[in-house]
Amino acid sequence: MYSSGSHKSILCFPDHLLQYLFEFLPQETILNVILSNKLFHSLGSKKLYRKIYLSDSIIANTSEYNVGRLWSVLKVSKKYRDYLRDDLVKKTIDNVFDIGDVRYGEEEILQILNGKLQRLISTLENSKSNYRDFVQEIWIDQDLNYELQEHLIKYVMNHSNSIRLIHSVIDKDIMYIINNGNPQIKKNLQSLELSPEHYFPTQISTEYLKSLNDIMVNAIHDKNRQFKSLSLFANPMALLNCMNLEKDSRIEVESLTYHVRNDRFPNSIRQENGMKLEKLSDLIDPESLKSLTITCWMVEESQDAADKTFSDKIWSGFNNIEEVAFISMIVDERLIIDFISQTKSKLRRFRFHYALPRYHLVDSNSPLLNSLKKYHGNSIEYLDINFHDDDYEFYWYNIFESKVEFNNAEFDEFGVKNTGCFCDDCIYTKQSIIKEKLFKNKLEEIEEQEFRAKNIGSIIFSKGLIPYTFSFDKYPSFINVLKIENFLKRFNALHEVELDFQEFNLIYQTLIHHMRPAVQFFISSFPELKRLVLNDIPFMIVETESDGKIGKSVFSLKSM
Incomplete structure (x- = not known):
């Protein structure tokens, strides 16, 4: 708590400086501080409601770093988590030999978080402080109550003058809610999310493609809207060439998220429209794109289809990309390496997760890692790399050298020293x-x-x-x-x-x-590295x- 003197001293700071200080406070502190006086309530509420991250999970706390400090989240108190722990000890769990089922407590937690979501909606709808006009970003969660989330998005899209970005829209009903929102509010929205027709890949109907076509065409030709992010849940070339878009039409976005899926398109539309766009830069302004995320929903048997969606022809021409994320990838590693080597801009952030256990990243024959080091070693600031499953064994065996002899030759050749x-x-x-x-x-x-x-x-x-x-x-x-x-x-x-x-x-x-x-290897290989994620x-x-x-x-x- 502040002393009376320090409290008055803080109030002497100009409002813009106080607002800046609030940006570094954790959510719990802001919730306490905004109760102290009207000024702190006004400044703190702007930070509290600006970026809302809906989640069905417990947020990981750390005393070292304020992780994700810009977002406000629905939280379960530590007191209640401790209560559930104590309750767990008293209960007899059936089938104790099945250590795979470790989900106890999730239903109770989900019920609490849905209740907090309900109160958040009520606060936005009924507050005299116009909290709704503080909301700028919302991240949707697929496991929270979807009716409540639809209610929230519908309210925001019709009443919030501040909303700019809505992320993680994979439900077409929410996409329609956004598209049918208040025109004056929608023109401020900087995200364009084209959700899939169904959660799982399937045959895409002609009617749904026409709906996507209308949304996309209207967005491109709306000169009052400026976009930051675009999300596609289908092969972008197949999807975009099924739409009635002029070849010279281009949309400027900073961030593109592309979900590789096995959705099937109607042959009649393919034959009618033909393939007009040869590469994605025919639609997306190559100078504006800075962030690319590709997430693969496919299984190993679909690798050929995934490879085709990742050809260098599709992604050529984007020379200002600074951030790349490849998640659950099953494509030929050589395509990724070609992408890395041909990217003319210097990458600052790189996330790479392979979906199949047959890939190795940290060994003496890792062309992908060598390519990243060669072309972007002096610019990478953030790395998120997932190893092969057997590399988990490496760290475990390293503890028990007397039990299992592990050949570290390939690690030594690559610069990773087994020192324990x-x-x-x-x-x-x-x-x-x-x-x-x-x-x-x-x-x-x-x-x-x-x-x-x-x-x-x-x-x-x-x-x-x-x-x-x-x-x-x-x-x-x-x-x-x-x-x-x-x-x-x-x-x-x-x-x-x-x-x-x-x-x-x-x-x-x-x-x-x-x-x-391994950590020291990455530090020495990438001198500008500030954050590193290895095996999560x-x-x-x-x-x-x-x-x-x-x-x-x-x-x-x-x-x-």
Whole structure:
């Protein structure tokens, strides 16, 4: 709390400076500060309602960094999470041998968050302070109550003079709500989201294509609208060539999100219109596009179709791209490498997640990583890379060199040194928790099958027991801490051990410590790197007097 004197001193600052200070405050602090006086209420409310991130999950907290600080989220209090944890201990869970089901508590949490969404809507509709005119961005969640979200979007699109961006629209009903909103409000909207006709890929109807055509044509020819983002849920060339667009028509957008799907288009429309647009830059102004996100919904059998949508001809001509994200990709790696090498601008942000386990990223034969280092090594500031599943085993085996001999030659050739970690916590964890408590000092005697069954190092990743990061400096990160409690209860029952939450956290920290060689490799390879995400574990790159640049882990499970 502020003292009386300091409170008065703060009020002496001009409003624009106070507003700037509010930008750095966490959501909980703003909720407390806005109750102190009218000025703080006015300034804090503008920050609180500006960017609303709807989520069905618990937000991961960290004492080190204010992650996703620009967004306001629906939150479940720590007191209630602790209550659910205590309640979990008292309950008998059926089928304790199935450690795959760790979802206890999600229904209760979802009910709370839907209730908060209902109160948010009521506040916007009934407030005399016109909070609705503070709302500029909304991120939709697919698991929250959709009727409530439709209600929210409909209200905002008819009553909010400030709304600019609506993200993650994959429901056509919400797309229609946005398109049919108040014309005076819609002209301020800077996002254009063309949702799929159905959630899962299927045959696209002629009627739906005509609706998309009307929305797109009207948007392009509306000179009063300036766009920042465009989202497509189909092959852009197939989709755009089914529309009645003039070849010289171009839309200026800063961000393009493209979802690669197996939707099928009516043959009659294809034959009628033909293929008029040869590359995407015929429609999107190549000078304006700075951010490209491609998410693949396809399975391995569809790789040929995915490859065709990623040909260099489609994406050529965009010379100002600074941010690229390839999520769940199954395309031929060579196409990605060609894209990296042919991109004339210097990339600042790069996210890359392969969908199939047969791909390796960190080894001596990684042309993708070498290409990124060669062409953009001096400009990359943010990296989000997912390794092959077996690389999880690498960090686990690194802890138990006496049990499994792991060939690190390819890592050494690539500059990754296997040094391990010998800090007090890691030594204690390896000796007292894992070797003695988990393996009962019989590590050399157990069978490989038992060793893998107790491989918490891999289970932590495969069961989603760590915070889920989504560009952790831009958006909030999520975790369901209850999953860990439930997992431990089942794991302990299955293996007749008694690991607690604190011991689990130490194992997690030990794994992070054994990632240091790989982290240091990326730091040395990309000198401008500020943020790094490896296997969904985020690191901030900080400068120290003793060790120079190091990667500091953002999350500690015990602090959530």
